[in-house]
Amino acid sequence: MWIYEKKLQYPVKVSQCNPHLAKLLIEQYGGADGELAAALRYLNQRYTIPDKVKGLLTDIGTEEFAHLEMIATMVYKLTKDATKEQIKAAGLEEHYVNHDLSLFYQSAAGNPFTATYIQSKGDPIADLYEDIAAEEKARATYQWLIDLSDDPDINDSLKFLREREIVHSQRFREAVELLKEYQGQKKFF
Amino acid sequence: MKKRKPNPYRDQYRVWYPFHSPDDPCPPIAKQYVVPPNQFLGFQPPNLPQFSKHEALIKGTLWPIFYSPYPPKKWRDKDGT
Amino acid sequence: MEHEKRRALLRKLQEVDFVLVELNLYLDTHPSDLDALDQYNHCALEREAIRSEYEERYGPLMHFGHSSNRYPCGWNEGPWPWEI
Numbered sequence: 345m346w347i348y349e350k351k352l353q354y355p356v357k358v359s360q361c362n363p364h365l366a367k368l369l370i371e372q373y374g375g376a377d378g379e380l381a382a383a384l385r386y387l388n389q390r391y392t393i394p395d396k397v398k399g400l401l402t403d404i405g406t407e408e409f410a411h412l413e414m415i416a417t418m419v420y421k422l423t424k425d426a427t428k429e430q431i432k433a434a435g436l437e438e439h440y441v442n443h444d445l446s447l448f449y450q451s452a453a454g455n456p457f458t459a460t461y462i463q464s465k466g467d468p469i470a471d472l473y474e475d476i477a478a479e480e481k482a483r484a485t486y487q488w489l490i491d492l493s494d495d496p497d498i499n500d501s502l503k504f505l506r507e508r509e510i511v512h513s514q515r516f517r518e519a520v521e522l523l524k525e526y527q528g529q530k531k532f533f
Numbered sequence: 534m535k536k537r538k539p540n541p542y543r544d545q546y547r548v549w550y551p552f553h554s555p556d557d558p559c560p561p562i563a564k565q566y567v568v569p570p571n572q573f574l575g576f577q578p579p580n581l582p583q584f585s586k587h588e589a590l591i592k593g594t595l596w597p598i599f600y601s602p603y604p605p606k607k608w609r610d611k612d613g614t
Numbered sequence: 615m616e617h618e619k620r621r622a623l624l625r626k627l628q629e630v631d632f633v634l635v636e637l638n639l640y641l642d643t644h645p646s647d648l649d650a651l652d653q654y655n656h657c658a659l660e661r662e663a664i665r666s667e668y669e670e671r672y673g674p675l676m677h678f679g680h681s682s683n684r685y686p687c688g689w690n691e692g693p694w695p696w697e698i
Contacts, residue, residue: 347676347677347678347680348676348677349675349676350674350675350676350689350694350695351624351627351628351675351695352628352695352696353628353631353632353635354590354593354628354632355621355624355625355628356696399642400639400642400643403635403638403639403642404639407635407639413695413696416696417695417696420696421696480569483567483569486603487567487603490603490604491604503593503603504590504591504593505593506593506601506603507592507593507594507599507600507601508593508594510569510570510571510594510599510601511571511593511594511599511636511639512639513569513571514571514574514577514599515639515640515642515643517571517575518576518577518643519643521575521576522643576643577640577643577644579644579647579649579650580649586629586630586632586633587629589629589632589633589636590625590628590629590632594636595632595633595636595637595640596636
């Protein structure tokens with residue numbers, strides 16, 4: 345089971361109402377390399393992965409939900425007090441006619457979230473290499489978001505999230521090393 | 534000027550120059566990309582130096598060796614040298 | 615003023631909790647590092663003290679019996695983390 349804690353992992357502040365930036369950030373909410381995909385990928389893999397790696401997948405998967413909440417907070421704060429004029433100027437009319445200002449799991453280009461963003465091969469090495477790649481892709485996405493955003497407070501939170509991808513990738517690389525070991529095997533050669 | 538040997542934990546970006554045709558419509562831009570520290574450390578050794586609690590949250594990691602600034606200081610330099 | 619005080623205490627909790635997350639992930643791949651285990655257990659005690667001070671002032675942080683719910687400032691009251 346999961347327990348909710350009523351706090352963000354890292355503070356999120358927004359300098360100004362900017363619905364266009366929210367439109368870009370939604371990539372990390374419901375995009376292919378976003379936080380939802382990451383959380384679901386790791387928490388799904390853990391059932392069939394060798395025991396040594398179950399804890400890591402559970403913990404990183406859980407942390408990803410904390411990151412999802414940070415992205416949601418940014419999107420919410422950037423759009424909450426937007427006027428109809430600002431919504432139109434930001435190109436959010438298509439979103440507005442379907443969703444008002446409620447959040448939706450989609451990419452920045454408007455593609456709805458799909459389970460096909462996530463692979464599940466059941467081969468521990470293949471699965472962990474997917475995880476390493478996912479972390480590096482998410483790191484890159486945060487870089488491109490920082491490049492396009494001129495909100496210093498948002499960039500502060502995005503830099504935190506980018507750094508987390510680097511640490512997660514490190515841990516998945518270590519997990520691969522653990523799986524290479526013979527230690528604890530019943531059958532010796 | 535003598536060139537310092539790059540330290541991959543500190544000098545995290547690389548630069549390359551795509552071929553520029555005289556017919557290209559825009560002026561050339563040097564391309565840059567990041568190689569983060571997780572590519573070099575291998576299995577993390579025990580007892581590495583740590584940031585303070587305060588600093589760790591700001592940096593996004595407990596261990597300075599994993600810290601990757603973005604954009605790096607020299608990021609905006611034209612030729613990246 | 616009260617808003618600033620609340621944010622500062624919350625930040626203290628976020629700082630120690632972040633160290634706990636980092637140590638937790640490290641211990642997942644380094645389960646026999648005794649120094650890291652010590653540091654983890656030490657930080658867990660520290661976070662418990664900050665948690666109880668925060669909850670005393672601003673209400674429960676967790677649900678399902680992990681924090682005591684009370685009147686007023688119960689679980690159901692905002693501001694929520696995305697609103698602060």
